[in-house]
Amino acid sequence: MKTLTTSRPPALTNAAPPPSRRGRRPARATAVWILVGPYTLFLALFGLAPAGYALWTSFVDNGSFSGGRDWAAVFHDYRLGDAAAHVTTYLLLWLPILLLMVLSLAFTLHARPGRTTSTLQLVYYLPGAVTGSAAALLWLFMVSPDTSPFSPLLRLMDIESATDALSGGNLIAVLTVMGVAVHAGGWIVVLYGALNALPKDVLEAAQVDGASAWRTMWHVKLPMVRTYVAFVLISSFASGSQVFVEPTVLSTSAPGQISPTWSVNQLAYVYATQDGDFGKAAALSLAMLAVGVLAAWIVITRTHMYATHPSDSR
């Protein structure tokens, strides 16, 4: 469908050479680096330099090379196995539900845009705006059947108290619901924005050809926002495997119920803040990064996310 939008005749640049042909290439290269240079500087200073330092400290203790001691200590930590199992279960539940919610709501909203659409987007975004202590208060009350507006649902799940909700198999369900509520809204906005920016003539063409709303969504809109879906997937996989906020928020409001090292990222924070062992925190963070980068690499190569021209994606 991209051929519909890019109507560039291949001969155009040859047919009408600009007057200043000489020195054009260097000028273009200079322009590119003026555009991308300042950001690259910040990338080096506030992204790569700290990341490089983290890598350094995960191998070096007190100025001397410690080999893989920090890494070995992390991988032999008895808490890591449990945390990794928790995070894997969470990802398996949360990621598909989140993706399904985001895609179905964004597409349903976009099928018939109107004034209610913007109101609904705001409503969907609301839980994501509540952070910190207010989030702890909010979610503790939300999972307590006595105070929650969702109490019929909680009782349906055999949850009689907040303690019930946060123990056993219920905990992962509560964390999933909270994770979806907090993260879905932002992605719905991103995806809806992407759909809204699509060239109108292509969508009109599909309509003229008699495509149903469902076919238009599946065969026209979805392929056109493919890179956005890939981006949602990469970011959500990374943030899900580093889940921190949801278990932390619930455990601050009900101390003793949820282990402070429930997730892998929480374990990294315990290393950094309680043990003061930045080498181990860095090693574990980099291990999490490796998992995220692997997932990102798979998604990027599968979806040709980095193509400069639509034709490259074939």
Added chain:
Amino acid sequence: MTALSRGARALFLLGAAVFFGLPLLWLLLAPTRTADDLTTGSPLGFGSLGNVGDAWSHLTSYNDGEITLWIGNSILYAAASVALALALCVPAGYALAKHAFAGRRAVLTLSIVTMILPPAALVLPLYLEMSAINLTGTVWSVILPLSFYPFGVYLAFLHFQANLPDSLLDAGRVDGASELRLFWSVALPLARPAVALIAFFGFVRCWTDFFLPFVMLSDDRTFTLQLGLMSLLQSTGAVNNSSGFADLDIHQPEAALAGLVACAPLLIGFVLAQRFLRTGLLAGAEKG
């Protein structure tokens, strides 16, 4: 669209609205109620506006109304970081989407790597970096790291890649426009929805960020709202009754009000950004 599918659509959207909206409705009503009523009353009961006033005066009684100072700090940090982030992200995203240059893939790849790097690994090195140039404790130690925003670069990159036809740029080149001129006069005006989106998400990130200012700032007069409220609420045990001092009247309704104060700017920002998102400025851009 048949009546059946229209009904199913409305039901689906409405069900989702209840799921996402009820927690906030509860939070909105919570400051109007007393702490006792919150645990014993009906889930969505309304207390009185007088209770809201009381809760607010309890919050402001902390350190002579330090809360207003925190609000000002948060606005300053967020405005400066978002402005700087936009100036860095949007041109970079454009160049990455529309120009094939040496190092392009490296910048894209390294951006995504730093974007998914857990903050636990980044914040301590950032602190050491800032303290090496004597910036810790200053506003710059918060503003500069926050204005590095790879997520925003990706949003700009994806937008230009999908929505800015090469034919439009080539037409400009034929007319003799320089590459920088093309960005400024062709690409940027068409990208207003994307710029609004990046500004909004950048603002959300700066406004809600906790760990970076927590590590960088030590004087509570330089705190952000998130940081100040968190220390206020935690030291008074509003959320967790087992800790804190009882001499300040900070309990659940105050915590709920504090949460509303902290998220109100995000909701206002959302409404402002949405105005731009709805206009669909790209419509017909290519036909002209």
